[in-house]
Amino acid sequence: MGLDAGLRRLVLGTLLAAYPGPVPPAWAVGLVADGLAGHTLFGTNVHDPAQLAAATAALRAGRPDVLVAIDEEGGDVTRLAHATGSPYPGNAALGAIDDPALTREVYAAIGAELAAAGITVNLAPTVDVNTADENPVIGTRSFGADPERVATHTAAAVRGLQDTGVAACAKHFPGHGATVADSHHELPLVDAPLDVLRRRDLPPFAAAVAAGTRAVMTAHIRVPALTGDDPATFSRAVLVDLLRGEYGFTGAVVTDALEMKGAAVAAGGIGPAAVRALAAGADLLCIGAKVDASLVEHVVAAIVAALGDGSLDRGRVEQAAGRAADLAAGLRADSRPAAPAPELGYAAARRAVRVEGASPGWHRPLVVQLHAASTIAEGRVPWGLGPHLADTEQVRVVATETDAAALRRLAGDRPIVLVGRHLHRLPGGVGLVSALAAEHPVAVVEMGWPATWRPAGVRAFVTTYGASHANGRAAAEALGLAG
Incomplete structure (x- = not known):
């Protein structure tokens, strides 16, 4: 029945x-x-x-x-x-x-x-x-x-x-x-x-x-x-x-x-x-x-x-x-509001960026994005500086599988910008940043939750408070890398 x-x-x-x-x-x-x-x-x-x-x-x-x-x-x-x-x-x-x-x-x-x-x-x-x-x-x-x-x-x-x-x-x-x-x-x-x-x-x-x-x-x-x-x-x-x-x-x-x-x-x-x-x-x-x-x-x-x-x-x-x-x-509505101006979010993201150290002068660096897994809530949404870079090489690496010396050789005389999420708890992340910064000009862009960790030797530490498309553009702008 x-x-x-x-x-x-x-x-x-x-x-x-x-x-x-x-x-x-x-x-x-x-x-x-x-x-x-x-x-x-x-x-x-x-x-x-x-x-x-x-x-x-x-x-x-x-x-x-x-x-x-x-x-x-x-x-x-x-x-x-x-x-x-x-x-x-x-x-x-x-x-x-x-x-x-x-x-x-x-x-x-x-x-x-x-x-x-x-x-x-x-x-x-x-x-x-x-x-x-x-x-x-x-x-x-x-x-x-x-x-x-x-x-x-x-x-x-x-x-x-x-x-x-x-x-x-x-x-x-x-x-x-x-x-x-x-x-x-x-x-x-x-x-x-x-x-x-x-x-x-x-x-x-x-x-x-x-x-x-x-x-x-x-x-x-x-x-x-x-x-x-x-x-x-x-x-x-x-x-x-x-x-x-x-x-x-x-x-x-x-x-x-x-x-x-x-x-x-x-x-x-x-x-x-x-x-x-x-x-x-x-x-x-x-x-x-x-x-x-x-x-x-x-x-x-x-x-x-x-x-x-x-x-x-x-x-x-x-x-x-x-x-x-x-x-x-209570949610029945016949009229729908107009869509807002798209620049609102990008302007807000710029206001959130915090730069510790020297931000200008990062001319044509090697940008290294460290792989970070996404949560189920987030899903696999693109993140990072890539879409916003002008005439700048970017590589994506897994911290635990990457040799600092190899990255330094790839960068040559270019500075390195390391981009990550929750770097303080990313497996291999702290060690890789420290090894690079000890012998090379390095800037770090933290797009995850901002912990108190600050790596020794880095020239700049950029905090975006998030990894949205707007956050990525704001960080690229802060380092003078945006197209």
């Missing part, structure tokens, strides 16, 4: 699915017509503005109030510009500039582009306070390490996005910034007492709520002081007692992707993870990026089974679906 149609529609109203490719397949649109809350778009869904607008129109043909979500943070996490890199600097650069009006303007520009494409929910901003230099998944996605500064820019970002009619989704509650593990791969631990969390991690979320954020995303992290052995996504103490009770949030609680190891392994699969997240107080469940119709039906069946055996209350699911519907209803 098949599922009751009314019950299936109710459960679908709590789910954010996804689909492959630039054109929504029939099953993806059919699920929307059947009541699916919406879809999250990823880089594989985005080719160009006209194609993207056609795709979101196809989803709206399934149901006009479908939620169309995307992770468009600017900076290192971009879907709209995944093929080239974002024309906007990310949060770390905006936090370094520390001009809340600019942050609001940049996020309004991003929101305008999303609105013009028919996207209604931005799974941004990241409002985690990045207090761990070794954090492998937040880093430059954060406005900084100071809770007050992050809170100020959080409010500006939320208002800028929502000025355009696009819902903001502050993430990752109750704070992913102190972790040294990636929740895509494992369940990170934040072992701090509640009073530390209130001072360090939670102020930006309070600021987001006060600014009117329409949604908040959960973190697949374990915070023993709040969650015991469970991730926050499965914790009623986090999602109901703290977020709703203490901070007064009334919007939609959205889970991070349930396919991530921090949730799926902890629960024993995506289906059980969905049940546990709903029971804890989540409203919209992001299934993940690799989704097909059968996976959606599997999750629906798991939730329906939990309703049947009494392990999940129907009233809780109705509440969740109602909040998802309220979010969608």
